[in-house]
Amino acid sequence: MKRTILWSLISVCIIIFVTGCNQQTHADERVILRFAYASNAQPVKDAMAKFGELVEEKTNGQVSVKYFPDGQIGGERELIELTQTGAIDITKVSGSALESFSNNYSIFGIPYLFDNIDHFFRVMDNEEIMQPIYQSTKDLGFVGLTYYNSGQRSFYLTDGPVQTPEDIKGKKIRVMESETAIQMIELLGGTAVPLGSDEVYTSLQQGIIDGAENNEFALVTAGHGDVASYYSYDEHTRVPDIVVMNNDTLKQLSEDQRQAVQEAAKESTEYEKEVWKEAVEAEKKEAVEEYGVKFNEDVNKKAFLEKVQPIHEKFKQDDELGDLYNKIQDERNNREE
Incomplete structure (x- = not known):
């Protein structure tokens, strides 16, 4: 009970803070998307940063991304709930953290579901398979945008x-x-x-x-x-990492801005694929x-x-x-x- 009250208060504080930011930027006709995440491996952080760069580039600066990194405002469960309420706009969490919000994500917990990394990428890049999973939380207030490889x-x-x-x-x-x-x-x-x-x-x-x-x-x-x-x-x-976004925030963007965000998400996934392998070898x-x-x-x-x-x-x-x-x-x- 105390934990629920605490996070409700935090949500209110975040909403007050970022609403002030949005009011300030409204006059400039700019949109700031609030992206919070917990601790992550460096290639995933790099991919999230790339997403922000691409969003700003594709919208000619009309949309930018403000980050709240490394668990500043909570762990993955709390970040999903804050995205759900609209206190933040975007988060990146493990697919396992989404199991309690949509049973579809439990599929990724099956041991030896994938033969290898190539099989994993074929599944994750298959829109027919992934779009129903991404949309399975729509009624809860958020949807999936893309995934990041979090390794084996x-x-x-x-x-x-x-x-x-x-x-x-x-x-x-x-x-x-x-x-x-x-x-x-x-x-x-x-x-x-x-x-x-x-x-x-x-x-x-x-x-x-x-x-x-x-x-x-x-x-x-x-x-x-x-x-x-x-x-x-x-x-x-x-188990893939999943980038999720508040559905109302996504709908409130213009059609061009929405397309830019979705394209940036997909391109950041391709970027992460490139940097992951090299980063793993350095870590080892x-x-x-x-x-x-x-x-x-x-x-x-x-x-x-x-x-x-x-x-x-x-x-x-x-x-x-x-x-x-x-x-x-x-x-x-x-x-x-």
Whole structure:
């Protein structure tokens, strides 16, 4: 109750502040879009900055983007709610954070949903698949604009590498607040511990958890390599980051401005694809040099896939999501010649 009241007060304060900014810019016939986000890997930050540059360029300065970075006004859940109410206009969050707003986003939590990064991009760039997902929150006040690659998620432990599901058995593993992620750990024989990202380092350090799962940027950017120095490439999930925008704000833009925002979003995605791979390699190099992290690619992925088949069966048979699941699987074979 106290938390809800606190965030309501924060929302009011933000609305008062930014309304003042918009009134000031109205006379100049300019629009300022308020874009808030939590902590992120550098290539994602660069992509969000590129989005703002492109919006201003494509609208000849009529529309600009004002950023509230690095969790200044809340974590991902709070930022979604603030976008929903219109206190801010745009945010970027993990697809997993959107599960409680639209069941469609839970599809991305399925372990081994994608064969590889190429399969992931074919799905995410497919308008027929993604537009219904982006629009699934329209009645809640916001819609998806585009996605960013947030890499593959793998296990990293404090006491050794992961090669088979047996190495997860009996371990306490931090996961995001996702029912699918929790079920995955349970099927592998471990104990899932849902925690906020800001709690992971201390929990690893104090032995509250034995490991976690994330992309490589958790090792240096979040400092987890200091307390969990065994990173194993089981590559169980690829959960996209999603850029969402308040629907009323989007509708209030002129047709040309709306098109410019949508084009800028898509182009920022292409930019992020280019910078991600190089940034990952730099992160790995720093993780080895600074923390002595050991990267392990000797992982029996087939054994992991077999263990999590009940999750696949659950989605296949789901009345609401079965068709979406099948469309994603069909993209396995739709390779460009």
